[in-house]
Amino acid sequence: MSTPSLSHSTPSIARRKIAEALFKIVGLGSLTIAVGTLALLFGALLYQGASQIDWQFLMSFPSRHAAEAGILPAWVGSTLIMLVTAVVGIPLGVAAAIYLEEYARKTWMTELIEVTVTNLAGVPSIIYGLLALGLFVYILGLGESILVAGLTLALLILPVVIVTTREAIRAIPVEIREAAYGLGATKWQTVSHHVLPYSAAGILTGIILALSRAIGETAPIVTIGALTFIAFLPPAPFTTQPPYISFDWLLSPFTIMPIQMFGWVSRPGEDFAGNAAAAGVLLVGMTLTMNGLAIYLRYRMRKQVSW
Amino acid sequence: MNTSSMAEQEAMHISKPNAIEEAAARRRTRQQRERVIEGGLFLAALTSVATTVLIIAVLLSESIGFFKTVPLRDFFTDTLWTPLFANPHYGILPLLAGTLVTSAVGLLVAIPLGTVAAIYLSEFSSSRVREIIKPALELLGAVPTVVYGYFALLVVTPALQRLWPDLPGFNMLGPGIVIGIMIMPFVISLSEDAMRAVPMVLREGSYAMGATRLQTAWRVVVPAATSGLVAAYVLGISRAVGETMVVAIAAGQNPNLTWNPLEPAATITAYIVQVALGDLPHGSIGYQSIFAAGLVLAVMTFAFNILGHVLRKRFREVY
Known part of the structure; x- marks a missing residue:
């Protein structure tokens, strides 16, 4: 059978x-x-x-002749915008994450904040560009400037910074906080002396990921009206006369690496394809380096930490 | 904390009313400082609410200006989109069609490949392979979209032209495929999360009945993770619909009401980029039209995102 x-x-x-x-x-x-x-x-x-990437490519202005064109204004613009984005976006995002993880009680307000953070993470980046165009460029009258681009990208990376910082903070065991409270520490003392230093590596990982996303963003910056052809640099942040520091560059027109690449890609003819590829190699190199660093940091953290 | 407790001790020893008051005052300033800090952190957290409100407000207020000129009926039924021409038409359908076709091509690439890859990663691969593949996928998700646009225009489309010599230089197929490759890491990562959330007991039960890994994966894990998988697809759709640079570079700039991916067509996002690159005066109908187009895009992605998150929440609650 x-x-x-x-x-x-x-x-x-x-x-x-x-x-x-x-x-x-x-x-x-x-x-x-x-x-x-x-x-x-x-x-x-x-x-x-x-083969296109050499000193001349890095230090030249764009040109009508493909062989002479370079990306000097583009990388200077990208650097300055990242500076604004970091200065605005990181403190805001980290503070918001601290509030949500450590302070927020379960109220409708907290719920609303959480929902908007999740939702903003899924909003297409070009919508941030429209927000910036309507609000920063016209209503606030800041023009198509480095400041506006930096603020736009700061809003764009906010959800990333908040989510990754919250994860890093949540990984700190409750016992650490209880011990601090037990010794009479206030909430802020507990957070600033213990929770933040212990989660610093995780927060840093999130910040690197967020900035690497911001550096490659094209659509929102195109939308606020950045130019693809710029033959000058923004005013220098340091001057020879007192007070030696100047913020004129904040309101200067600009271009950035991805927009420069976009400009070259969309030009008809073969000539500029090589320039576009060269800019692409640099862009990909930068984002991959930053992401690789973040992944490595996280990997090391996971190995080291044993609460 | 030390200063105040010492002050309290001091107060007890000397029992001067003055010292007690001083300690109380110190405690009050400390409490005030705590409250100020909490208030500051709360304001920072409110930024996200403010951003959401401002996005809605800006899109709506500029769109209202647009819809004063353009009747809603024309907007949704006219088959031409030519706001910058002498004889303007304002029908969103051509842009919507372009957006849907490129997204559909992308999803046809990303969903089957992404699902199979996710099943393999979650159910078959060793943890060592997973340790290598997952960061690699993450890196791919971080490549700037303008670089993908370059691929679509200068690598993928020329390759496709060898198969279809008639394929125009700008078309929706090339960028669609590239969008698919681009959102694949995202789909794989979300789908794998969904399948890993299925409890081991279910798999063990299935193995005990004599099922192979494939049978277990296909008949137990995938059905159990359905809502999570659908959530991954829906969030993938939302990404594809909002994708800008790839289509702006490689799909062409002419609004074209067609469902044929071999033709060139502009998407909603490509139109916004095209107008922004020009120099339209603030307040003109052309300027307002990008906000109306953006509003349509925002409503679509909002809807997909909410659906996706509701589904994701559901699969989390079940186990």
């Missing part, structure tokens, strides 16, 4: 094993497509762009 059922089940097991093996191939294939296609594409980018 058991013999026929066995002979019946044997081919089925074989078939199931074949199906399993097939799926493994398909699964690995899909992963390879996800990772491999991109490796291929980056190969193409590197092949077209790497």
Whole structure:
């Protein structure tokens, strides 16, 4: 009686094993497509762009002649905008995260804040550009300036900073806080002397990820009206006359790396494709370095910390 | 904390009413400082609410100006979008079609490949493979979108033109495929989270009945993780719909009411970029039209995001 059922089940097991093996191939294939296609594409980018990158490319203004064009105003603009974004976005985001994790009681207000944070994380970046165009550029009259671009990106990275900081803070065990309270510390003393220093590495990881996202953003900055062709630098932040420091650059027109690349990509003709690829290599290099650093930091943290 | 407790001790020893008052005053200033700090942190947290309100307010107020000129009926039924022409038409359908076609192509790439890859990662791969693949996927998700636009225009489309020699230089297929590759890491990561949230007991039960890994994955894990998987797809759609630079670079700038991905067409986002690159005076109908287009985009992504998060919450609650 058991013999026929066995002979019946044997081919089925074989078939199931074949199906399993097939799926493994398909699964690995899909992963390879996800990772491999991109490796291929980056190969193409590197092949077209790497030879263009030299000192002259980094230190020249854009030009009508592809061979002479460079990205000096673009990387200066990107650097200054990142400065504004970091100065505004990081303290706001970290403070908001501290409030939500350590202070907030369960009220409708807290609920509202949480919902808006989640929602903002999913808003397309170009919508932030429209917000900045309507609010910063026209209603507040700040023009198409470095300040506006920095503020726009600060709002854009806020959800990322908040979410990652909250995760880092949440990983600190409650006992640490209880011990501090037990010794008579106030809430802020507990947070600033214990919670923040212990979660600093996690918060830093989040900040790096957020800034790496901001540095590659194109759509919102195009929307506020950044130019693709700029043949001058913003005023220097340091001057020879007292008070030696100047904030004129905040209201200066600008361009940034991704917009410079966009400008070159959308020019007809083959000439500028090489420049675009070179800018692309630098951009990808920068974001991958920042992300790699963040991933490494997180990996080390996970290994070290044992509460 | 030391100063105040010492002050209290001092007060007890000497029992001067003055010292007690001093300690109380110190405690009051400390409490005040705490309250100021909490208030400051609360204000920082309110930024997110303020940003949301401001986005809605700016989009609505500029759109109201637009809809004073353009009747809502024309906006949703006219089949031409030519706000900058001498004879303007304001029908959102061509832009909507462009957005939907590029997103659909992207999803046709990202959903099947992403799901299979996620099943493989969650159910089959060793933890070592996962340790390598997950950060790699994360890196891919961080590449600036303008670089993907370059790929779509100068790498993927020329490759596709070898298959279809008639394919125009600007088309929706190339950017659609690139969008798919671009959102795949996001879809994989969310789907894998959903499947890993399925308790081990369910898998063990299935193995005990003699099921293979594939049978367990397909008949137990995937059904149990359905709402999480759907949430991953929905959030992926929201990303694809809002994607800007890839389509602005590679899909063309002409609004074109077509469902054929081999043709060029502008999307909502590409139109906004196109207008922003020009120099339209503030307050003109062309300027207002990008806010009306943005409003449509925002409503669509809001809807998808809310749906996605409701679904995600559901799968978290079940287990």
